[in-house]
Amino acid sequence: MVGSSRKTGFFLVITGATLWGVGGTVAQKLFQQYGVDVNWLVTTRLLIAGLLLLGIQFFLKDRSQIVGVWRSKRTAVSLVVFGLFGMLAVQYTYMASINHGNAAVATLLQYLAPAMIIIYLVLRRLAVLTRRDAVSVSLALIGCFFLLTNGSLSELSVPTPAIVWGVLSGVALAFYTLYAIPLLKQFDSLVIVGWAMVIGGFALSFIHPPWKMDFAGLPLEGYLYLVFVIVFGTMIAFWFYIESLQSLSPQETSLLGSLEPLAAVMTTVFWLREPFGSFQWVGTACIIGMILLLALQKKAADTDGNDTGEAKPLRVS
Template identity: 35%
Template structure:
């Protein structure tokens, strides 16, 4: 229940972001920046309250400092911005499903790194991911796209960023806890983006609905699911918990259809199904690729 609840909350938070972009005219960059700063601060406070906290140990070795800076700027900022910008160009459901092909890039990376051919299950997963993506963006027609080319490009970039975000911090996660690594990653990434884009202005229209959506993204879309997902790992294990997280694109799609009234056709559902099956195959393999995301890393959307 905790693992599935975390995934559902992540999916709903993407729909809240779509609501802020479409209805309240909030800039994606502004939301990415302040979400990382506020949520990162909350996660660092959470890390500091843990027994034998390692929140400041990460700053003692030069290599660890370089790793956390790289993860913050090229990992955290990239995966957050590409995902939210993809939502602004399409919708939360499509952007979430497209990002879920990220594990295919992870498998490809390790196959090249380890100089081995992919296994049969990985070939099947790759084929399903490509078929699912094709149905999602074309509805089965070779003549046209049902979403803009930029939405497809940013969705694929989001998947690539997720793969980098998953692979890069493996050494850090062997030495430090997830709250420490992710909290510093979000906080430093948010401050870096803040200095770059200077989003000090209030973007969009802010009323009670805007504040509720923003609060949901920060609290119920970041801090709470992060905490309960970590707790679920200790009960059911990383493999099962990660597999259950496949309900995230479904929750994003259902909420976006019911709340924002987006059009999600049979082809969209079929494409979503194929991509979820891809994640299930890669996660439930008898000899799984050693992904940090399946051990200690949490995809904080």
């Protein structure tokens, strides 16, 4: 039974991470081929996926937490801040980076967040820079250089707006990751992320209401892609990731979660036929190497009995 449970856990996390990566690529197709507005997609994606996640919590888990998170003023305020400056910021900057560039680069730039967290904690003197941390940050910087320049010192291989939004996405993800920890120690991940999505989508709906779209001009294929991004690339991906934690350790899920940027790169290059230079592949390898190194470092620390008791990891793409 244990072996079967672990097999299920591996299936769930691999499927969830892959769906996250492919979801970004499908969003790119919606932006660039079907003319879907990025503001509309982010609004709709957050509202629908958030409500679906809360629905899962209501029917399958502790439904009292859905209302319970609002009973304390402190947690309510924290949840609103997390929804606006964490969830909404990450989702919007990530999708804007895809809109101006491609899903591969946007996802990889977002994954600079772990290196940003290391730098932040060291500068705030909340952590000591270890040799492995230094190697991880170096891999992130080298990978970023090759990814954005393809080895050329004279020009960028990625549009500047895509770079700016992608780096901001990494910053937002770093905030998202650190700020969520106290909330996740008190409430289930589905509750926190579900409400954060609803809050972010509700706020953005004042700028771009979800009902304001040329639905008649979108072909059936476009609707299928929308369903994939919202349901499979967001709700199911996150649900599977969280469920995998029932049979796998957070470190195992984090390690296998590195399939997300790989899936985004592979589908962008081979499905959408986006050009990707040889040095950009080197940069991709460096960034994924950083992710694996940090995940293995955490696993080693836990094996040695140095677990810090952190909340379960969150994913957001």
